[in-house]
Amino acid sequence: MKKxxxxxxxxxxxERDPxxxxxxxxxxxxxLLVAVVLSAQATDAGVNRATRTLFAVxxxxxxxxxxxxxxxxxxIRTIGLYRTKAANVFRLSQILLETHGGEVPRRREELEALPGVGRKTANVVLNVAFGEPTIAVDTHIFRVANRTGLAPGKTPEAVEQGLLKVVPGAWRxxxxxxxxxxGRYVCKARRPDCPLCPVRDLCAFPDKTTAEAMAGPRRGPLARPDPA
Structure with a gap:
């Protein structure tokens, strides 16, 4: 991998999204911690609809x-696995009060000890809430890292370790x-929008789509969905 x-x-x-x-x-x-716990096997939009009322109270x-x-x-009953997630959110809230003075811990080990919190969730919280240069590998990042050749790996943790090795500190x-x-808006699972990809010429993916193959309205490379 060349630097x-x-x-x-x-x-x-x-450049697309500074x-x-x-x-x-x-x-x-x-x-943030609760939202990420709820986002497992659910869309961010679906979680946001549920947490709008939850976080209000x-x-x-x-x-x-x-x-x-x-x-x-x-x-949260509109979210998949809502019964298990409700139990996890309730119990992790108790643990935060009992063990951490009501604060979200900044150590990975303490985060991963909370119900419903795995390595990916801990990485998101450390990155977003506390500014740590962690990389949480979800299905989108796993796909992009393998398709592009940036950090091929057979497991999310293997991809994470590969990314930590190759991504320069300034970008991490x-x-x-x-x-x-x-991965969410361009390098999609079923039909990647290669014609609009800003890194098309750098990507090692052999089965790139063509402009003719892409039908229907398109979005910019890192565009967000239109508001509901």
């Missing part, structure tokens, strides 16, 4: 515990968001 190749790839992605942000709505580290661990597991469940803080947004 100049990686630098150019991230330079182009950064300050990328998570598409999950949150107001503090706690609501419970945006701290104490308020979430006071709401109770049943109350949490009523707010936002690398997670550039790659996830690129």
């Amino acid at each position: 100049a190749w990686v630098e150019e790839l991230f330079r182009r992605l950064s 300050e990328p942000r998570t598409e999950l709505d949150y107001t503090n580290p706690f609501t 419970a945006d701290t661990p104490a308020a979430m515990v006071a709401l109770g597991e049943d109350g949490i469940r009523e707010h 803080l936002h690398a997670h968001h550039w790659l996830i947004l690129h």
